[in-house]
Amino acid sequence: MGLVLPPFPDAETVVMALLEPLASTVTATPATLVPPLIRVNRVGGSDDGITDHPRMEIACYGQDREQAWQLAEQCRQAILGSPRTVAHGVLIDNARTDNPPTQTPYAHTEDIRRVLGYFRLSWRRPRATS
Numbered sequence: 001m002g003l004v005l006p007p008f009p010d011a012e013t014v015v016m017a018l019l020e021p022l023a024s025t026v027t028a029t030p031a032t033l034v035p036p037l038i039r040v041n042r043v044g045g046s047d048d049g050i051t052d053h054p055r056m057e058i059a060c061y062g063q064d065r066e067q068a069w070q071l072a073e074q075c076r077q078a079i080l081g082s083p084r085t086v087a088h089g090v091l092i093d094n095a096r097t098d099n100p101p102t103q104t105p106y107a108h109t110e111d112i113r114r115v116l117g118y119f120r121l122s123w124r125r126p127r128a129t130s
Contacts, residue, residue: 011054017088072101072115
């Protein structure tokens with residue numbers, strides 16, 4: 001049997017920690033949504049055995065168009081500025097925009113707006129301690 005390596009960090013937990021200073025973060029949209037709110041989901045990516053490259057969907061919910069767009073841009077800048085920083089104990093090596101923030105329909109009884117952006121980050125697997 002080959003060497004069993006430690007698992008990669010949970011991408012959603014890492015990105016939630018990175019964005020938490022901007023607004024509340026979740027991995028599932030709650031039934032009762034109170035903006036501002038950031039939903040974080042891993043939607044793909046790859047790894048090379050050493051470095052994980054998660055593709056992340058960031059959904060920003062705002063009480064109106066302006067709030068949703070401002071939050072989406074704050075998230076984009078936080079992600080793009082994250083290389084060489086630590087979030088949830090993980091050193092982020094690289095970050096880039098895959099698809100810039102775009103307003104998308106959100107079926108809701110109130111005028112809550114949603115802006116989605118897709119980003120790719122990179123970080124290494126933790127070292128084995130034994």
